[in-house]
Amino acid sequence: IETINVILHLIQSIMILYSSVVFCRATPLAPPFVPHRRSMMVLLFIFAASKCINKAMLFAIEEINNSTDLLPGVSLGYKMYDTCGSIAQSIKVALALMNGNQIIFTAPEAPCTKPAQVQAIIGETSSSPCMAIATVIGPFYIPMISHLATCACLSDKTKYPSFLRTIPSDYYQSRALVYLVKYFGWTWVGAIRTNDDYGNKGMATFTETAQQLGICLEYSVSFFRTDPYEKIQKIIDIIKASTSKVIVGFLSHFDMDVLLHEFSLNNLTGYQWVGSESWIFDSQTAKMDIHHIPDGAIGLYIPKAHVTGLKEFMLNVKLLNSSNNDLFTEFWEALFNCKFKELKSTAENPRECTGHEDLTGVQNSFTDMSLMPMFNNVYKGVYAVAHALHNILNCNKTCEKNVQLDPFMVKELFKFEDNIYEVYFDENGDPAAKYEIINWQPRKNGIVEFVTVGLYDASLPPGKQLTLQNNSLIWARNSKQVPVSVCSEKCPPGTRKVLQKGRPVCCYDCIRCAEGEISNTTDSVTCLRCPPEFWSNERRDTCIKKEAVFLSYEEIMGALLTAASLFGTCMTTGVALIFFKYRKTPIVRANNSELSFLLLFSLTLCFLCSLTFIGQPSEWSCMLRHVAFGITFVLCISCVLGKTMVVLMAFRATRPGSNVQKWFGPTQQRLCVTSFTLIQLIMCIIWLTVSPPFPFKNFKEFKDKITLECALGTSVGYWAVLGYIGLLSVLCFIFAFLARKLPDNFNEAKFITFSMLIFCAVWITFIPAYVSSPGKFSVAVEIFAILASSFGLLICIFFPKCYIILLKPERNTKKNMMGKGAPRPPS
Known part of the structure; x- marks a missing residue:
């Protein structure tokens, strides 16, 4: 008796809510869809499915009540209602149960008529009624556990604090559908949704996630199966006018059936369907004559599960126990293809039904429990309540009798985690999302x-959540090739995307990258500029090293300048040899042969120093070329200046009483040349110490080439060296000009004048030419100026003497040097 009292005092009421469209569907479908016999099979199956939900719940309750480990000595009671899909009816039933005075049924032999406080509600089968009920019971914290309501909005604990579910939230389903679409490269898709909380909120999450992943919706339309025909036809027209080949259907299976019928009437085939769990696994939809329209469809479904003993319990159905239900009678006739004589039936089957047919021999979606995960969801929901009560009642071998139950047990449900039935809830009351x-x-x-080709597990790290077996997939039109659905083809490497004005981001044109920019990935949004030392290749997909440009010995211009330099060196050497051979002759000795040989040596250095300007610049070559040029030319001009002064002083020395020869003898000439050269040497040393020339990569001269040149370090040093050379040249020219009227036979002033005129003209024109010449051409201009001025000095000063030495030897006499052309001293 004590045990009975415990049972009577601790009996709990579990309210089961489910919807059956059969009871409430008074409005026919919009034309031209007319319900036919196959449609009636769908509706009858819905009713049968509702019966199955009841049976699954009863199986779980009986299993718990018979258990000695879970809630020992405590029995679970229940009360079932069919809300007919009506939100108002759902709220009415929920409020009635919360108010108490409801008859509770435990076992047939032990009825309990005690006023009941409902401790948990299991249901509803859709989101909108769940939202309504959860809003009402939320302030009382009575837990409500749904097995099929998937709207992500129900995860909001501020609005629905006591709502839980054993089916994943549509938040995860919507995201999983986006990842599925992204996986196959579909960036241009259409979307159709049921116009209720399930479709609208699910598609809202899909749209938001799709935008984040670069997927565009060409259209997104909604409808409900009871909408006017004109609205459904408008949706068909939108799909006909679209260019996308993939349709994402976030639809209930009722709405999907209506839509497929319209697709068939309008001969719309070949679309790749991506479906939500509501219809993707619906066997009745797959059995319709128009199932070829979504053939190859891919979508998500709740993982199949097996509960030991559930199938046998579900199949233990006899019509005799349900003979008062005409709809169930019709279902029985359709299931076994028979007809009852004594019962009214609309079925037209020849064989007579006995009511004792065995369901175990029937193979369909009703008898295959693995195909109905909703049964397992109901089963898990009942066990969630039982485990919560087990914890609240501090059950071990027995449960405490005097525990005051309060509706805050929902908190215990939140804390309830993994057990042998794999039932647990997160902080939002949602189970783990697996599809x-x-x-x-x-x-x-x-x-x-229905072939399982992959798995989505939201609990895994990003990138590993989606796994697919691509080889086993079949697509629309029974194709093995993945369909293509894009607004614009992918932009290949070497191009970038430019959005088409007024169109979604998935519609774009491919523009080739500009010179010096590349894109090495497909669908690049921007082109990357190559580093300074690199340039884009012809295809604009790789940066290649820029060609280094400098005046080299291998190119024609470098080879010609090198040849000219060596030719000038050979000529200077030849003249020096001639002068050395005829060094005793009057014409060689006439004007300080020592300065002549020193001038020839400096000219040789001038020709050779031009070679330092050719070739790839280095740190040493940059310093050598400018220093060698400055010093050798100062030495050369100093010698010419010395010879000019010798000519001028020699003439003045012939005057009576003049002692000029004493003040400008050979020693003074050497000292003059050394002093002039030493000044230039000091200037070069200062230049190299303060800021020496250095190799420099010029990226501005040519956009696709690197100009290797020598930077001056400091332009002051360079122009000081060049200015000093110019100053000596001007002095030399002035002295030569002053000596221009001396007798021709004696002096070489006119030849020096010509040579210095050429020298100054070359270097004056050099300045603008050097400044305006790009890259290696500025180096060529400088070499040309060096060679031209050197050739001018060599030819103008030494060729007339060589002419006399080699071709007019009779004039190479002291008498001729001092003869008739000798000036007469003034009296």
């Missing part, structure tokens, strides 16, 4: 097989 990837694969016999 199987289902592919509709038509067979030769006209049957559609």
Whole structure:
């Protein structure tokens, strides 16, 4: 008796809510869709499915009540209601149960008529009624556990604090659908949704996630199966006018059936369907004559589960126990293809039903429990309540009798985690989000097989959540190739995307990258500029090293300048040899042969120093070329200046009483040349110490080439060296000009004048030419100026003497040097 009292005092009421469209569907479908016999099979199956939900719940309750480990000595009671899909009816029932005075049924032999406080509600089967009920019971914290309501909005604990579910939230399903679409490269898709909380909120999450992943919706339309025909036809027209080949259907299976019928009437085929769990695994939809329209569809479904003993319990159905239900009678006749004589039936079957047919021999979606995860969801929901009560009642071998139950047990449900039934809830009251990837694969016999081709697990790290077996997939039109659905083809490497004005981001043109920019990835948004030392190749997909440009010995211009330099060196050497051979002759000795040989040596250095300007610049070559040029030319000009002064002083020395020869003898000439050269040497040393020339990569001269040149370090040093050379040249020219009227036979002033005129003209024109010449051409201009001025000095000063030495030896006499052309001293 004590045990009975405990049972009577601790009995709990679990309210089961489910919807059956059959009871409430008074409004016919919009034309031209007319319900026919196959449609009635769908509706009858819905009713049968509702019966199955009840049976699954009863199986779980009986299993718990018979358990000695879970809630020992405590029995769970229940009360079931069919809300007919009506939100108002759902709220009415929930409020009635919360108010108490409801008859509770435990076991047939032990009825309990005690006023009941409902401790948990299991249901509803859709989101909108759940939202309404959860809003009402939320302030009382009475837990409500749904097995099929998937709207992500129900995860909001501020609005629905006591709502839980054993099916994943549509938040995860919507995101999983986006990842599935992204996986196959579909960036241009259409979307159709049921116009209720399930479709609208699910598609809202899909749209938001799709935008984040670069997927565009060409259209997104909604409808409900009871909408006017004109609205459904408008949706068909939108799809006809679209260019996308993929349709994402966030639809209930009722709405999907209506839509497929319209697709068939308008001969719309060949679209790749991506479906939500509501219809992707619906066997009745797959059995319709128009199942070829979504053939190859791919979508998500709740993982199949097996509960030991559930199938046998579910199949233990006899019509005699339900003979008072005409709809169930119709279902029985359709299931076994028979007809009852004594019962009214609309079925037209020849065989007579006995009511004792065995369900175990029937193979369909009703008898295959693995195909109905909703049963497992109900089963898990009942066990969640039982475990919560087990914890609240501090059950061990027995449960405490005097525990005051309060509706805050929902908190215990939140804390309830993994057990042998794999039931747990997160902080939002949601279970772990796992989905199987289902592919509709038509067979030769006209049957559609639901093939599991992958898995989505939201609990895994990003990048590993989606796994697919691509080889086993079949697509629309029974194709093995993945369909293509893009607004614009992918932009290949070497191009970038430019959005088309007024169109979504998935519609773009491919523009080739500009010179010096590349894109090495497909669908690049921007082109990357190459580093300074690199340039884009012809295809604009790789940066290649820029060609280094400098005046080299291998190119024609460098080879010609080198040849000219060596030719000038050879000529200077030849003249020096001639002068050395005829060094005793009057014409060689006439004007300080020592300065002549020193001038020839400096000219040789001038020709050779031009070679330092050719070749790839280095740190040493940059310093050598400018220093060698400055010093050798100062030495050269100093010698010419010395010879000019010798000519001028020699003439003045012939005057009576003049002692000029004493003040400008050979020693003074050497000292003059050394002093002038030493000044230049000091200037070069200061230049190299303060800021020496250095190799420099010029990226501005040519956009696709690197100009290797020598930077001056400091332009002051360079122009000081060049200015000093110019100053000596001007002095030399002035002295030569002053000596221009001396007798021709004696002096070489006119030849020096010509040579200095050429020298000054070359270097004056050099300045603008050097400044305006790009890259290696500025180096060529400088070499040309060096060679031209050197050739001018060599030819103008030494060729007339060589002419006399070699061709007019009779004039190479002291008498001729001092003869008739000798000036007469003034009296």
